[in-house]
Amino acid sequence: MADYLCRRKLFDDLRCLLKTVLSVKGSVNARTLSICIRFLGRDGRVDEALSLFQEMESLFNCSPDNLVFNNMLYVLCKKAASDDQSLNLGSIDSAFSIFKRMECPDTYSYSNLLIGFCQFGKIDRALDVFNEMVKVGMTPTRSAINNLIGGLCDENSERLRCEKLRINDHRRPFSIMVPNIAKRSYIEPAIEVFKKVCELGLFPSAFVLNMLVFELCRVRELDEALDIVRIAETRDKAHVLDMYTIVIRALCKVRRVDEARESFDRVILLGLQPKLALYSSLICALCKIGSLVEAERVFDAMRKNKCDPDSVTYTVMIHGYCRVEKWEAAYGLLLEMFGMGWSPHFHTYSWVDDIVRKNGRDDLALKLERKLEIQVLQSHCKAGRLEAAHKKLGSMIERGVYPPIYTRDLFERAFQKAGKYHVAREILEKIQR
Template structure:
């Protein structure tokens, strides 16, 4: 250009400097800036470009130097230049410097514009300067800068992140008052965080407001809400959103179909709807992807419908989608959970035919399935196949096999595997885990080998294992049931010494043991001790106490205890209430039993079918027809109970008829026999005749 006598102008220089900055060639860009001739000296645009370039390269000192040079040359700094520097300070975490630069703008004759405010606001939220962000937002109107949709979105996102959800919802309302239209991002940010913090009703209300505006009935909005609800486990609400989608004929993308299939597969009875959705996808020529099929197969297996899962699996293959080992394992687990062992074996052979080698998980599923169905020999054959084929046997492989041997009472085989795990001689043999010890200690306790169980507990602790609560409770239960309460209390104290949290379940085991010994007063003392140590009794605790009182023939005390509990907002389990009804009847207090039966619904306690049966059975055995009549006439009595009472009454009526018939028959027989016997003369008459003829 220069050789041709053409001289570049400022626009050309600025474009060249901009290109060099974008390419990261800042030294060359600075060189051209300084070489700009007198007739096209660097202007505001030139400095804005070079400042922005150095800011993006994180060389803020150089950018500030050019800002000062710009001022010295008489060029007023622009909001764009300040915006670049403020943003750069914010990105490097130096928000204090960013605030200082922002604060100097009015003094330099440059009022901040909306971009400056938004950049600093975003930086303040990132730096967790919540108070400063709020103050900056409040000052915008007074400084002549009206917040725009970006400002509101930044504020709402920041407030949501720091759990200020009520304030975020308030800002959404304020946007409408200020005639600022919320965007899809505004709504979805709010919906996302409201769902995350389980404020689902508010999330749905925000969604409905969204539907009223320009974002109405958009597929992404439905997708976001449905996904968040199903991930939060709020399946009823998710189902409502899905129904709304269907009603409004919202067109779903491939990804949304997959999400909806996943959500429906989690719902009770939702697998049928999910299968329909897959059919709908195919009808619309949207091919379900691997993800959608896998979700559906998994859902059907969890719903214990492996037959349909198998059909879906075959359809998946028919469409040219290759199942992975995980898909095979999912179907395998579904088949084994419903005892379809033959189908599971066929699937395994099919895997091999397709070149998919079963992994450790596949074998573990098969071994567990065979052991659960009592075919330990087949399970052990698979176990041996794993060793032969070089497939890694993990701790769970051994654990499942040990469970199978114990179930078959093959103790020697179970202990052989355990000792192999303990030996540590072979790196390929895994060490026992907590579950291994739980299995063995539980089985020893079930077979009354408590001393052996304690030896194993000691060996386990020597290996560095801290016994789980389940192990302690198994040992406690066995000692309590064997009447060894002193040993049980010692074990209970040891749990406390090693900081094992004594949950209410452990205390209930001891309470049950005390009551089995017939010591009701001791049980009450122990209950007080529980509460003093901060263990809150549950409904099972009170249930055991009520049952214990009934066993001791103290039904009246049990009834008073239940009434006190209900007044305090507590109540025992249904078993205790049934036991109490039976105990009152057993001691002949049918009036008390009937009054207690009527009292339960009045205090909000549901009378179960078992309670009805207990009272009706007792009344039938004692032939208390008047109480049966009163029970039958009460509202809400199940039909099956009414039928039982009527059946008993009919049987009783037949018994009475038979009794009357037999008594009548016996009387007739006696009368007939009396008439058929020959009449004998009186002894006195014969004597008279003898005397007469003798004379």
């Protein structure tokens, strides 16, 4: 009956039920009270659940068993942290005092307490609970492990975050960003916890592993990150692609391109489909070290696997070709960018233009110039910058550069939408004449 009322959130009726049982000198067992405590906690009635737990022996003449203790710990430790820090500390302190009353805590008791310490930012005490569990031969729940490793990663990121330092010993004071290198790092304990739980036969969730790998890459512990990815590869191959992406991008940033390329080949060997960010990072790193042949191989594989390059990838490849003065390949990729509606950076366009002119192909340089002007005109029309579009088309007509039919239609529709159709027709008639 208590379970029925709790599932329908009829807590007032539940209270009447318990009072009725007491009034007729009936008995309420620990199982009934544990159900009430758990559902009260789920509904956010933590104070009522705690009051019911404290009245078990005095009012109901019933001693709590492990199920009651665990439900009470669940309520106190898993509730969302409130804005009032004093309430948070009171909740976790109450949970710890209840835990101390248990004669034989089990796995769920320890796990609930561990989650509670993580939820309320007491990472050191959570580590102590975990080490005690390992010492007595208990295995924590997967949820507890996810909370602990995730909490360690968050705490490490928070403690190593840069802070502003004000310098006043100059005529004009200024601020600089200084990393908190004196604060304790929590990344080593996170690695130790991961290795211990793997020995115990547990494995964290993919989301938590991504956090751990990202944090290791952020502090430049790339070898440890690779080891974790290889372990994850044997356990959860479906979610290992995101971890490989994080590690490969970090390897490319520090110019460890050979290892990045080996990891990329491993991704292909596993039958995984790399994403755009992974391809772009590797191509950029290969171009920077001058391995243009390898960059071309990755770029071709990217398009073969139906992963469309973006403007950044095209720009990186164009810069790579320009460095070795392969002007034909750079010119071809720049034309592809124009064909996709992308406007290259001015530095990229100028570099290709200089190389093309240097090789005596002024006709191709003129073609690029016209393509660029048409692209700029289209971007003005799409963005609704009518004045800029009108000025741009007028300057093109004066120099004898006439846009294609689809660009004229776009220009005409943009002005027609703004109620200035006569302005567009006036300048388009000049092209016809």
